[in-house]
Amino acid sequence: MSRWRSAAWAGMGAAAMALGLYGAGAIKHSDAAQTASAEDADAPTDKDAAPAKNEPVTDPAALARLGVKTAAVTTTVASQMVDGFARGLDVGPLAAIVAEAEAARAAAAASQAEASRLETLYRQDVSASRRSVEAARALALADAARTRLAEQRVGLEFGSGLSRLGSGAIRQLVSEIAAGRAALVRIDIPGAMLAPGTVVEIGEPGSALTVRVLGAAAAADARLQSAGVLAIVRGPLARQAQAGRIVPARAATGVASSGLLVPREAIVRFQGRMWVFRQNGKAFERIALDDPQSIPQGWIVRGGLKAGDVIAVSGATGLLALDAGGAVAEAEGD
Template structure:
């Protein structure tokens, strides 16, 4: 028999192994010299690693049993980045209207002062200056109201300076204005929602309901502003999953320990021990980070349930074995 050497990658926690870990165990199939020419080994299904307990032990793979858990029920929906071109135009209109109002108010005050002093300003000039100031004030009010009418009351509560800062931050890729719609159609208004998927989940605070319903989803949405790396990745129109804890109700599921998680192909995975031996790679759907691990609710298509055993140590080793010893990056 020829030993098989495999290199294990680092675990999801990011703690790199001190050096490339080389593991050796007896080959899983007979050598070509020992096998009958007519014998054909059965193909291993994709995502399955065939290891017996002795081989798993030599590879440093240990399984833990998933225990039942409960957490607050959550609402689920979608989040998407909004185009703020109209908001930028409104902000420019507000700045212009405010400048015009400042000038017309000054002219109004000047004309009234001249008229009171020596009648050098005509009554018509005083009335024209007053009318211009009133018109500019109305123009500023209309521009300010457009924010609430077109985007929602939450954004309308921002000051002109804060609104300008937001527009500049979005233009620089440092922030993003997003809309969150939940499957039940109702808009929560305020609260904290979780945006993103897998390990890239980010909590965001909702600032208020959107001005209009989504015509396609027929739902009333809420607005939020996000900053940082997720804002840079969330281009206009991109859709990400969203969730929000409910004040009433509980959800049942399991807590998956962080040591069992593996980031691969943009998702979160675990290796579940199969009844007949070996491990199967299972993607976690709608997993939510908790203090003691990641909560996976019952009834999802990943099929994890209390009593299942998952590899708590050595998930990266199993992935390396599955890929034939090839090291796997997160984005593979």
């Protein structure tokens, strides 16, 4: 019996020792876990880490994927441009004048023919009285006066430049406008003297076209009090210059301006400024343009670049996306 008691006591002692060792190990494991958890809490997370600075792309394969092409900037001389706007005119009244003039010419021709016939009969003493001849002459003169007035209304209501085109050209112009192939616009550029034949650029840069001034408009702008001029727009831009629509317009002042010529495709807009990417070795750096001026060939700049600098003339938007870390919602090609 004592032998069984001794065995039981020995088993209980071993169990107690095992429990003690296990408890010590659990406590150490818990301390280690708490220490590791505290270290993890102190360690910076991806969310808190400072974003890495985007380096300019230098890999030729990446540049090829972006479609980056380069060219050297050159100096150029161009006339300074002044900005204004062109507004499409309603040609409904012009069409009415054209129809009235045609009707007046037809009536004048008929009355003149009748007066000539009655005068011939009167001279031959055949059933025509002097009174009827005089009445026919008066009617012919009245119809001729109505014809002249109808033709003069073009110049009085629109401008002398348009009336100089002639009745046939004006009738053809009305037909083209009705078909959407042309538009009659009034151009207002404050401070610029636009004589007949002056070339004016109309439309947004990059898609603009040039038109020639016909002559002065019939009346000044009620708000600007400026003496506008008339011009005819043909081609795709004619649909954008229909009655009431306003598009940008620019004209040369005759004063020469020199600077560096930057192609429109090379410019990106970001944070309210205009930029280009200049090649520096194998990398590209973003350069702000100082005092850019729009010309038909692109932009003239007077600061930020120097003659001979190599810039990206295509793929600049992709370079901007990489340079700005992808936050280029504001950026757009020129």
